Amino acid sequence: MGKRRTSWGLGTAQLGMNDGILNQVGKPSETIALEILRQAGTLGLDCLDTASGHVDSEELIGRFNQELVASGESLPQIVSKLPSLQARHIDKSILLQVVRDSVTASLARLHRTAIDVYLLHDPSDLRSFGGRVITALQQVKQEGLVKRIGVSVYTRREAEFALGWGCLDAIQIPINIMDHRFLQGDLLKKLAAEMDVYARSIFLQGLVLMAPEEVPSHLAIAREPLAKFRRLCKELNRTPCDVAISFVRDLEGIHRIIIRCESPAQLQQMMTFAHSPxxxxxxxxxxxCLFRNLQMGTFVTNRIPKET
Known part of the structure; x- marks a missing residue:
């Protein structure tokens, strides 16, 4: 498998809500959020990642899209996600209409005619309703409402199950310097052979960038691994942010990396590291070798809300 050029996308959940362990500023103002979106395009991030459940983020992106159209600029790709159907106890007889309504509502907020990539936000919907959710996604794809379909997963088992469908175009996985679950065996290679692999949570909701002494008590188990990571970064004469970004970027099989930020300055710095040696x-x-058995991603998601 040859190494494809990695592309970059901006995660926008934090532009519409308070999100992440290390979030110091809370939800940014609309002025700052729009500035972040503008800078993302300037810096070469060609994709905006959001979700139907992030109404504020989708509406913000919609206003940004209108701004781009008015100025004659090209539009970024949009990744959005279908809210959990299983959790809402949807009747299977109206499943397709619920999926279609969710897509059209997102399109209205986004001011777009089609969503480039539409993912299941809840991977359990791969199994729910006897597979009818995937059939519904295929239908809205056929109708031209979405261009590509896939799933956002949290575990290896979910990713392995996604492989069995043979019709998914994209998968979003959590992967970072302290969470190597998807690097075990040849799973990442298999995923990349069948669909585009989007890496998210590359800073583990900000935990990877924290100094050991800053870690809250309920995540104290992370202090020793973080200390090891800091020693390695010092040895390499590179910052934790630089090494964390470069590690995921240099993996074989990652098509696009989704990064998140709180300010234009932070985004600028991150994208500087995207071009590090x-x-x-x-x-x-x-x-x-240092972190292969850590599974810090599982530990963190069991103690704080899942990254969305």
Missing amino acids: KLSPDVMTRIR
Whole structure:
């Protein structure tokens, strides 16, 4: 499998709500949020990641899209997500209409005629309703309301199950320097062979960037791994943000990386690191040996809300 050029997308959940362990500023003002969106395009991020449940974020992106159309600029790709159907106890007889209504509501908020990538936000919907949710996604794709379909997952088992469908175009997975679950065996290779792989949670909701002494008590188990990570970064003479970004970027099989920020300055810094020198094979191996059994992603998502 050859290494494809990694592209970059902006996660927008934090533009419409307070989100993330390390969020210091809360929900940004609309002025700052729009500035972040403008800068994302300037810096080469070609995709905006949102969700139907993030109404404020979708509406903000919609206003940004109108601004781009008015100025004759090209539009970014949009990734959005279908809210959990299983959790809402939808009757299967109206399943297709519920999916279609969710898509059209997002399109209205986004001021778009089609969503580029539409994902199941709840991976359990891969199994729910006897597979009819995937059939509904295929139908709205056929109707031209969405261009590509897929799923956002949290676990290896969910990703493995997604592979079995054979009709999904994209999958979004959590992966970072302290969460190597998807690097075990050849799972990432198999995923990349069948669909585009979007990496999210590359900072583990900000935990990866925290100093050990800043870690809250309910996540105290992360302090020792963070101390090891800081020592490695010091040895490499690179910052934790730089190494965290470079590690995911240099993995084989990642098509697009979704990054999140709180300010234009933070986004500028992150994208500077996106062009940092590659980590050597030796360093990549050392990182995988240091943290391969950590499964910090599972630990974190069991103690704070799942990243959306």
